[in-house]
Amino acid sequence: xxxxxMAVIAASVFCVNVNATEFSLGLSEHVVSADIKTNIxxxxxxxxxxxxxxxxxxxxxxxxxxxxxxxxxxxxxxxxLSSVWFDNSPNGSxxxxxxxxxxxxxxxxxxxxxxYYAPSVLSFSDVxxxxxxxxxxxxxxxxxxxxxxxxxxxTFQYDGRSDRAFEDGFYIGGTSRF
Numbered sequence: 001x002x003x004x005x006m007a008v009i010a011a012s013v014f015c016v017n018v019n020a021t022e023f024s025l026g027l028s029e030h031v032v033s034a035d036i037k038t039n040i041x042x043x044x045x046x047x048x049x050x051x052x053x054x055x056x057x058x059x060x061x062x063x064x065x066x067x068x069x070x071x072x073x074x075x076x077x078x079x080x081l082s083s084v085w086f087d088n089s090p091n092g093s094x095x096x097x098x099x100x101x102x103x104x105x106x107x108x109x110x111x112x113x114x115x116y117y118a119p120s121v122l123s124f125s126d127v128x129x130x131x132x133x134x135x136x137x138x139x140x141x142x143x144x145x146x147x148x149x150x151x152x153x154x155t156f157q158y159d160g161r162s163d164r165a166f167e168d169g170f171y172i173g174g175t176s177r178f
Contacts, residue, residue: 021037021038021039021177021178022036022037022038022176023035023036023176023178024037024175024176025173026150026171026172026173027171028167028169028170028171030053030054030055030056031051031052031054032051032052033051033052033171033173034049034050035049035050036048036049039067042067043066043068044065044066044067045067045076046063046064047061047062047063047080048060048061048062048063049061051167053166053167055087056086056087056164056166057084057085057086057087057089058084059084059154059166060082060083061080061082061083062081063078063079063081064079065077065078065099065100066078072104072106073102074100074101074102074103074104075099075101075102076099076100077099078097078099079095079096079097080095080096080097080116081093081094081096082096082118082132084127084156084166086156086164089156089158089161089164090127090158090161091125091126092124092127093123093124093125093127094118094122094123094124094127094130094156095118096116096117096118096122096130097116097122098114098115098117098132099114099115100112100113100114101113101114108141109137109139109140110137110140111135111136111137112136112137112138112148112150113134113135114133114134114135114152115132115134116130116131116132117131117132118130118131120157120159127157127158128157128158129156130155130156131153131155132152132153132154132155133153134150134151134152134153135151135152136149136150137149137150143177144177144178145175145176145177146174146175146177147172147173147174147175148172148173148174148175149171149172150171150172150173151170152167152168152171153165153167153168154166154167155168
């Protein structure tokens with residue numbers, strides 16, 4: 001990863017960290033991910049994430065969502081900028097559209113789903129498209145701490161090459177709210 005991109009990521013994390021409301025860390029056998037989310041106001045949030053795969057490379061993501069919560073349902077919809085640096089495939093960036101959905105089952109258990117899509121017109125460099133699908137079950141120990149178990153698939157499409165999954169598998173993790 002070049003120095004300029006690392007500086008942008010570091011500056012973004014430090015700026016968001018002042019107003020941070022949620023930090024998540026996820027782990028699988030070959031992947032570690034970190035995500036920080038802050039609310040700008042009750043209806044808009046910012047999210048920054050980094051994913052490292054020891055077999056694939058690096059992925060940085062920045063998103064802005066409109067949010068809505070009604071009873072047990074929470075919805076976040078908006079754009080997400082994802083830049084990937086593959087070890088053995090072409091690098092690229094996409095602007096994907098999608099969001100998160102959460103459903104509180106009660107008894108401190110909730111279900112969450114994520115979906116993002118970027119067509120070729122919103123894909124840059126050597127990337128020709130992107131899809132991200134995920135789901136997880138979360139248990140809240142208290143209002144400030146939770147653990148989760150889930151599955152996610154992040155796939156980059158290429159024109160004239162086979163698609164490349166950055167991550168495709170199960171993971172565990174935790175969330176801290178402050």
